[in-house]
Amino acid sequence: MVEIPVRVGILGCGNVGSELVKLLTRDAELIFSQTGERFSITRVAVKSKNRERPSWVDRSLLTDDADAVVSGDDVDIVVELMGGISPTRELIEKALVNGKSVVTANKALLAAVGAELAQLARSVDRDIFFEAAVAGGIPLIRSLRVSLAGERVRRVAGIVNGTTNFILSAMSESGLSYEDALALATEAGYAEADPSADVEGEDARAKAAILATVAFGRLVRFEDVYREGITHITAADIDFAKRHDYVIKLLALCEVSDKESASSDRIAVRVHPALVPADHPLALVRDSFNAVFVTGEAVGELMFYGRGAGGLPTASAVLGDLIDAAHNLRYGVTERQLDREVAMIVPMNEMSSRFYIAVDVVDQPGVLAAVAQVFGANLVSIRSMEQIGMDTEARLVFITHTAPEDSVKRTLDELRGLDSVRRVAGFIRVFDPS
Numbered sequence: 426m427v428e429i430p431v432r433v434g435i436l437g438c439g440n441v442g443s444e445l446v447k448l449l450t451r452d453a454e455l456i457f458s459q460t461g462e463r464f465s466i467t468r469v470a471v472k473s474k475n476r477e478r479p480s481w482v483d484r485s486l487l488t489d490d491a492d493a494v495v496s497g498d499d500v501d502i503v504v505e506l507m508g509g510i511s512p513t514r515e516l517i518e519k520a521l522v523n524g525k526s527v528v529t530a531n532k533a534l535l536a537a538v539g540a541e542l543a544q545l546a547r548s549v550d551r552d553i554f555f556e557a558a559v560a561g562g563i564p565l566i567r568s569l570r571v572s573l574a575g576e577r578v579r580r581v582a583g584i585v586n587g588t589t590n591f592i593l594s595a596m597s598e599s600g601l602s603y604e605d606a607l608a609l610a611t612e613a614g615y616a617e618a619d620p621s622a623d624v625e626g627e628d629a630r631a632k633a634a635i636l637a638t639v640a641f642g643r644l645v646r647f648e649d650v651y652r653e654g655i656t657h658i659t660a661a662d663i664d665f666a667k668r669h670d671y672v673i674k675l676l677a678l679c680e681v682s683d684k685e686s687a688s689s690d691r692i693a694v695r696v697h698p699a700l701v702p703a704d705h706p707l708a709l710v711r712d713s714f715n716a717v718f719v720t721g722e723a724v725g726e727l728m729f730y731g732r733g734a735g736g737l738p739t740a741s742a743v744l745g746d747l748i749d750a751a752h753n754l755r756y757g758v759t760e761r762q763l764d765r766e767v768a769m770i771v772p773m774n775e776m777s778s779r780f781y782i783a784v785d786v787v788d789q790p791g792v793l794a795a796v797a798q799v800f801g802a803n804l805v806s807i808r809s810m811e812q813i814g815m816d817t818e819a820r821l822v823f824i825t826h827t828a829p830e831d832s833v834k835r836t837l838d839e840l841r842g843l844d845s846v847r848r849v850a851g852f853i854r855v856f857d858p859s
């Protein structure tokens with residue numbers, strides 16, 4: 426192997442960028458001995474050059490001119506670790522047009538314009554890699570893209586947001602309310618000052634779009650992914666789940682629509698909380714960890730588990746991409762990524778599952794019959810029912826048999842219209858592991 430260093434320009438030197446600089450400098454010999462690649466960091470763009478940096482960052486490499494990184498003749502590969510959509514998109518486009526391959530960890534950008542960037546990369550014979558954009562340090566994208574390239578993947582079901590998993594774990598294990606668990610997550614540094622992208626499921630939605638595209642080879646866009654967050658999950662929901670051997674998790678679920686035929690073109694992609702059977706491996710994923718369960722026709726069931734975020738784990742995934750991008754540049758090849766034909770998406774109201782439904786009613790004779798009548802009229806069959814008494818009110822908690830979304834939504838609307846129903850207090854889908 427010829428020892429010509431690959432010149433790396435990095436956009437951003439924050440949590441991930443600074444850890445990447447550490448790996449590339451500290452482990453340079455190890456990387457060379459294992460991969461035959463040498464890397465030389467030539468420029469690192471930051472917003473503020475005066476900000477304090479970790480001791481291993483060579484300040485002479487810092488610039489506040491991001492444009493110089495994507496245009497410079499001394500950069501072969503641009504690693505984008507600054508986040509955001511603009512000017513990040515324009516910078517990546519410029520890097521590609523200038524003949525540089527790109528590595529990014531930016532799921533929001535990819536979910537929005539990943540296909541366009543991938544098309545541009547292809548048109549200029551360069552790569553855009555993004556392993557770290559989904560599930561941080563877990564080598565998931567490469568496994569789907571390379572190891573499982575010939576596999577008929579039927580389902581990808583995962584916990585891909587560490588913040589919400591931390592919150593739900595704290596609610597389940599310490600009996601905290603949603604608000605107290607969120608405060609704990611903020612204190613522990615897992616939740617941002619504005620946690621909405623995490624708790625409303627937007628972050629998981631972007632990751633689900635990327636995962637589905639890679640797993641099924643069809644372009645799934647951000648707006649194709651149905652989304653619900655965890656803000657409505659209550660301690661009572663968690664308590665019911667526990668007593669009935671379930672754990673509530675925020676799941677990203679990507680499936681071929683007809684599980685009997687993996688060749689089906691229609692893809693169902695959604696993010697929502699779900700009751701996961703307590704003995705399923707996903708139920709055992711605690712704290713801020715991520716895990717993704719992949720089901721393939723030939724390979725069967727696989728589980729990928731690890732740190733879904735954090736500077737160092739994420740930098741590890743970025744480093745793997747950097748090595749791939751360097752190899753490809755050296756051998757003059759590229760890999761096809763997100764530029765795929767657009768997927769046919771199954772509308773949410775056509776999907777079916779079992780449901781947990783909690784209804785607060787006035788405690789008087791005949792109410793249960795009236796409520797059950799609404800379920801029956803909409804052909805939603807009840808699998809089990811529990812009554813939790815209160816003084817003048819009672820809570821009726823139902824688990825349904827598998828039923829279509831639109832029937833269940835109609836049922837809820839009609840229940841809300843009954844005089845004896847105070848409110849629908851809980852509504853969560855039940856994950857079907859089969």
Ligand SMILES: NC(=O)c1ccc[n+]([C@@H]2O[C@H](COP(=O)([O-])OP(=O)(O)OC[C@H]3O[C@@H](n4cnc5c(N)ncnc54)[C@H](OP(=O)(O)O)[C@@H]3O)[C@@H](O)[C@H]2O)c1
Binds near residue numbers: 436473491506558734
């Ligand atoms: N952190 C994680 O655990 C994690 C996990 C997976 C993926 N990611 C993704 O990785 C990316 C980076 O995340 P991070 O946590 O490292 O972010 P961060 O700590 O906020 O760092 C962002 C860096 O970008 C620089 N920057 C921002 N705007 C800039 C501009 N216009 N020009 C030049 N530099 C600019 C900042 O400069 P200053 O330092 O001067 O402010 C900072 O160094 C994001 O896309 C994120 O979604 C992060």
